[in-house]
Amino acid sequence: MAMAEKTTATVPVSQTAGMPRLHKIIFAVLLAVLLVLPFFVYPVFAMKVMCFALFAAAFNLLLGFGGLLSFGHAAYFGGASYVAAHAAKVWGLTPELSVLCGAAAAGVLGFAIGSLAIRRQGIYFAMVTLAFAQMVYFVALQAEFTGGEDGIQSVPRGDLFGVISLQNNIALYFFVLAVTFGGILFLYRIVHSPFGQVLKAIRENEPRAVSLGYDVNRYKIIVFTLSATMAGVAGATKSQVFQLASLTDVHWSMSGEVVLMTLLGGMGTIFGPLLGAGIIVTMQNYLATFGAWVTIIQGVIFVIGVLAFREGIIGVLSRWLKKPL
Amino acid sequence: MTVALEAKGLTKEFKGFVAVKDVDLSVEKGTIHALIGPNGAGKTTCFNLLTKFLQPTRGTITYEGRDITRMKPAEIARLGMVRSFQISAIFPDLSVLQNVRVALQRARGESYDFWRSEKLLSKFDEEARGYIDEVGLSDFTSERAAALPYGRKRALEIATTLALSPDMLLLDEPMAGMGREDVDRIAKLIRRIAKNRTVLMVEHNLSVVADLSDRITVLARGEILAEGSYEEISKAPEVIEAYIGASHD
Secondary structure: OOOOOOOOOOOOOOOOOOOOOHHHHHHHHHHHHHHHHHHHOOOOHHHHHHHHHHHHHHHHHHHHOOOOOOOOOOHHHHHHHHHHHHHHHHOOOOOHHHHHHHHHHHHHHHHHHHHHHHHOHHHHHHHHHHHHHHHHHHHHHHHOOOHHHHEEOOOOOOOEEOEEEOOOHHHHHHHHHHHHHHHHHHHHHHHHHHHHHHHHHHHHHHHHHHOOOOOHHHHHHHHHHHHHHHHHHHHHHHHHOOOOHHHHHHHHHHHHHHHHHHHHOOOOOOHHHHHHHHHHHHHHHHOOHHOOOHHHHHHHHHHHHHHHHOOOOHHHOOOHHOOOO | OOEEEEEEEEEEEEEEEEEEEEEOOOOOEEOEEEOOOOOOHHHHHHHHOOOOOOOOOOEEEEOEEEEEOOOHHHHHHOOEEEEOOOOOOOOOOEEEEHHHHHHHHHHHHOOOOOOOOOHHHHHHHHHHHHHHHOOHHHHHOEHHHOOOOOHHHHHHHHHHHHOOOOOOEEOOOOOOOOOHHHHHHHHHHHHHHOOOOOEEEEEOOOHHHHHHEEEEEEEEEOEEEEOOOOOHHHHOOOHHHHHHHHHHH
């Protein structure tokens, strides 16, 4: 060859169509662990981890596979939690319908904001998403139905499909497990679909995708909407678990936290965001006694994470194993 | 002879600086037409105008008799006019096969299906392998595109472009940065794929286009300096002056 280019050692492309065996095994092990987990740890804590894992996975669809950094994902997560809490408490809907309402609201919101935000790129895109998220925060603070500083409290847990009572933490746990695990598998499918293939092409080389005749903005709006919807599913489910929708869920720091989870675990990997969410939520939970120091500790871990594992924990692992994870 | 692509009075101004001025260009169907000129002559701007990556300040562009002046780049691609890029335009993290499949997938639809498995795409494998074969990359089918040497990346780019079955190809310096061996291979490839297509290529290097193109347009300082066959333009004093003057001062 007349000219050889320097190539970086990276993970080889997966050639097999369908889910690789390694992924099947990891999902199976994960499911097995989650099935017995509530008998060993406090179920509410486990449910919180699962909700954030789905939130981070939804965010990763946009950042890791769509190449779009949104800095306002709290709007969909928190917005959906308010709508779902309102649906369960005021409209008296069953849990699954409340979650659907929340997800639908997040999807509509995501479509509207996404359609405007994708007109800008890079840092401007992030700023536009942040600005809209701040508006959603303002609405949550000021609107009548959101309860201002109090949020929506004592949301009833209700009966699943109108028959199965979710008062019991274990029963609720399996509902949350079904929703979040199903959501993560759905996100996996999106990444490995014909649409996902085009998405990766756009992320890799946008001008070339345009020159092949792809209307890239449409793909970006769709992936933004899908990501917002799934973030909504996570937020709506969380409101059912904690029987609460509060300003924390729509605050900009929540948008930052999901970026942190995704980067720490490994953006653009399948399992990274799940691990990232697990680490961050566990830290917040067990370090809670340190009070405000949690933020400092989190910051230090993030700095170390970024310096030592630039591709995130799973990203580095994936490179070692030479297998996409 | 019918005209495939035609530009009339094409002008592009950037904040007072005129990059392309009153360019009239017509590319005949089924020919290889080269656009050449020294550095800074406005070749790339002109090329980006024709492929709609830039909007002209003035002037019209027609393709197969249809006014495309105000169209979006993705639209003209769907009309069958596909461009390449100066730096090799591949999707580095996808395999060679997947690169070509992305093009086939667009033409056949299903690209919005986010709920279906990508197994669906394996129905394009056979056709994709055909194009990969055509550019001599069959040994690299499952290689990651980023790992290919430069010349082969360009070949992959051409395979991807061919997969769209375009009637017209616009190549932006297809030989830029290549060694001798690669230049010959890509030249051969261009000649072969141009058999039943129209090609417009931008080139910096006169010798490369000499035996490849049917017609050559020389651009200098944003304006057309000369047009004709290689024999004609290589003798034109203004072309010699522009080239020698530009490269040896």
